[in-house]
Amino acid sequence: xxxxxxxxxxxxxxxxxxxxxxxxxxxxxxxxxxxxxxxxxxxxxxxxxxxxxxxxxxxxxxxxxxxxxxxxxxxxxxxxxxxxxxxxxxxxxxxxxxxxxxxxxxxxxxxxxxxxxxxxxxxxxxxxxxxxxxxxxxxxxxxxxxxxxxxxxxxxxxxxxxxxxxxxxxxxxxxxxxxxxxxxxxxxxxxxxxxxxxxxxxxxxxxxxxxxxxxxxxxxxxxxxxxxxxxxxxxxxxxxxxxxxxxxxxxxxxxxxxxxxxxxxxxxxxxxxxxxxxxxxxxxxxxxxxxxxxxxxxxxxxxx
Amino acid sequence: xxxxxxxxxxxxxxxxxxxxxxxxxxxxxxxxxxxxxxxxxxxxxxxxxxxxxxxxxxxxxxxxxxxxxxxxxxxxxxxxxxxxxxxxxxxxxxxxxxxxxxxxxxxxxxxxxxxxxxxxxxxxxxxxxxxxxxxxxxxxxxxxxxxxxxxxxxxxxxxxxxxxxxxxxxxxxxxxxxxxxxxxxxxxxxxxxxxxxxxxxxxxxxxxxxxxxxxxxxxxxxxxxxxxxxxxxxxxxxxxxxxxxxxxxxxxxxxxxxxxxxxxxxxxxxxxxxxxxxxxxxxxxxxxxxxxxxxxxxxxxxxx
Numbered sequence: 001x002x003x004x005x006x007x008x009x010x011x012x013x014x015x016x017x018x019x020x021x022x023x024x025x026x027x028x029x030x031x032x033x034x035x036x037x038x039x040x041x042x043x044x045x046x047x048x049x050x051x052x053x054x055x056x057x058x059x060x061x062x063x064x065x066x067x068x069x070x071x072x073x074x075x076x077x078x079x080x081x082x083x084x085x086x087x088x089x090x091x092x093x094x095x096x097x098x099x100x101x102x103x104x105x106x107x108x109x110x111x112x113x114x115x116x117x118x119x120x121x122x123x124x125x126x127x128x129x130x131x132x133x134x135x136x137x138x139x140x141x142x143x144x145x146x147x148x149x150x151x152x153x154x155x156x157x158x159x160x161x162x163x164x165x166x167x168x169x170x171x172x173x174x175x176x177x178x179x180x181x182x183x184x185x186x187x188x189x190x191x192x193x194x195x196x197x198x199x200x201x202x203x204x205x206x207x208x209x210x211x212x213x214x215x216x217x218x219x220x221x222x223x224x225x226x227x228x229x230x231x232x233x234x235x236x237x238x239x240x241x242x243x244x245x246x247x248x249x250x251x252x253x254x255x256x257x258x259x260x261x262x263x264x265x266x267x268x269x270x271x272x273x274x275x276x277x278x279x280x281x282x283x284x285x286x287x288x289x290x291x292x293x294x295x296x297x298x299x300x301x302x303x304x
Numbered sequence: 305x306x307x308x309x310x311x312x313x314x315x316x317x318x319x320x321x322x323x324x325x326x327x328x329x330x331x332x333x334x335x336x337x338x339x340x341x342x343x344x345x346x347x348x349x350x351x352x353x354x355x356x357x358x359x360x361x362x363x364x365x366x367x368x369x370x371x372x373x374x375x376x377x378x379x380x381x382x383x384x385x386x387x388x389x390x391x392x393x394x395x396x397x398x399x400x401x402x403x404x405x406x407x408x409x410x411x412x413x414x415x416x417x418x419x420x421x422x423x424x425x426x427x428x429x430x431x432x433x434x435x436x437x438x439x440x441x442x443x444x445x446x447x448x449x450x451x452x453x454x455x456x457x458x459x460x461x462x463x464x465x466x467x468x469x470x471x472x473x474x475x476x477x478x479x480x481x482x483x484x485x486x487x488x489x490x491x492x493x494x495x496x497x498x499x500x501x502x503x504x505x506x507x508x509x510x511x512x513x514x515x516x517x518x519x520x521x522x523x524x525x526x527x528x529x530x531x532x533x534x535x536x537x538x539x540x541x542x543x544x545x546x547x548x549x550x551x552x553x554x555x556x557x558x559x560x561x562x563x564x565x566x567x568x569x570x571x572x573x574x575x576x577x578x579x580x581x582x583x584x585x586x587x588x589x590x591x592x593x594x595x596x597x598x599x600x601x602x603x604x605x606x607x608x
Binding site: 039086087088175181182183184185188202204205206208214215216217218219220222223224225226253256257260261283286287290295296297298299300302304 | 343390391392479485486487488489492506508509510512518519520521522523524526527528529530557560561564565587590591594599600601602603604606608
């Protein structure tokens with residue numbers, strides 16, 4: 001019951017009020033893969049340059065993340081440089097070196113083509129389509145995207161949305177995609193574009209899910225220190241996919257639990273730079289976080 | 305077990321994408337009082353002008369809201385004109401005619417002075433102090449304020465914060481009051497200013513409460529149509545106070561239920577202009593909303 005993730009493996013240079021780190025391991029597939037591997041075998045489909053470190057490949061392997069689908073090109077690895085300040089809710093991009101990402105042509109290895117769950121990470125929508133076509137009969141295809149693709153490749157993105165089951169976006173992206181200011185009106189409009197389920201990341205405000213007939217809402221864990229928000233959304237998606245991969249039935253109940261798990265996993269991710277905190281999550285710490293969440297939201301029945 | 309509310313009774317002129325209404329009944333005490341009166345007898349302490357309508361006073365009386373503490377002055381009633389657009393999260397103030405509010409000197413009638421719960425609505429902090437001094441031994445004093453007082457009367461507000469039990473602000477106001485960008489770090493700092501409990505309104509994102517040792521979080525009901533957000537915060541506070549007034553013990557469990565009730569009451573308020581929707585709430589519709597909330601947040605136990 002594996003998860004395959006198509007996305008970026010990157011070097012990130014990040015500045016936050018808590019420090020500056022140059023060329024640390026990042027990328028959507030890296031975060032999502034690390035999160036999913038808490039629960040499930042994972043395959044990554046990505047591209048890196050000749051400057052990529054063997055120690056990072058060893059890190060993936062040690063977590064049960066197959067790197068067979070990571071193509072090593074002679075160029076330089078994708079590099080993103082960004083900064084966060086204030087309430088840390090928005091990154092400021094300082095530099096984007098696409099490098100080998102410009103030649104990315106996702107090739108899904110035979111061992112990954114029968115994955116139960118596929119995450120199409122935040123890359124060019126046409127590459128997402130090329131990737132998904134290589135899977136045999138995935139039970140669930142999850143798509144992540146961002147404002148850049150919504151604005152520059154909307155038609156292509158709409159084409160890709162026809163091929164997927166679950167769309168994960170943040171609230172601003174959902175509003176941008178639909179032109180609707182009201183999130184709750186925007187979400188059903190997104191469903192008419194193809195997805196059977198929409199999950200909205202709201203950062204410090206938690207998440208909302210819609211399955212076409214009912215909403216589910218979950219608050220985020222209160223965090224008094226966000227060290228580096230990079231990868232929160234990717235580890236949210238990875239946590240959801242990884243948890244679902246281990247469930248016997250992918251029904252509403254499984255998805256609700258998965259969204260909580262994704263929220264909790266993301267809350268670990270942002271507590272340190274890169275994968276430093278995320279990679280330490282085990283089932284014990286996650287169950288403790290679930291217990292904390294239960295205390296956070298616990299209420300008695302209301303009589304009036 | 306009555307609730308007394310010190311605040312404004314106003315005429316509001318409001319423009320939203322759903323329409324324009326001139327000089328409709330509004331004000332913090334009006335909204336909070338209407339919400340609290342779902343559960344409890346209410347006393348209002350406020351001021352209106354000679355232009356105030358008898359029908360509005362009759363409306364209060366019919367709801368069990370005593371108007372004995374509403375002083376009728378020869379001048380004009382406080383008038384606020386505002387507009388909402390886009391995501392409707394922020395009002396743009398177009399005009400503020402303080403009128404009789406400039407002479408407001410809250411006089412708490414004898415019948416109200418023994419109220420169990422007091423809401424010091426959003427007015428000058430020095431008036432809030434003058435009002436609270438007139439109560440015998442309120443079990444709970446709840447204070448609301450806003451960025452205007454935080455910026456222009458901070459020292460006076462800090463003095464008032466020493467006299468209260470529960471502070472209700474929105475997330476931006478909490479950050480402004482403390483100078484902290486992180487809400488979860490800001491909240492404990494607010495507690496050092498006097499309140500024993502802080503409740504943070506987050507609008508469409510729900511609410512968070514902190515009692516000095518633990519957080520409580522509740523998402524908002526998904527609303528696909530927000531017609532007029534005016535009074536949402538006041539009816540949130542009024543719903544909390546009214547519900548608590550009917551509880552035998554004001555413990556953490558009662559407060560958690562109260563915050564949910566406040567959230568649900570506010571979600572009704574914003575579905576129409578003025579009190580049009582709020583005043584129709586009865587215990588049956590509220591219990592139905594509680595059931596909807598339970599479906600919205602329902603999850604099975606998580607096994608990993």
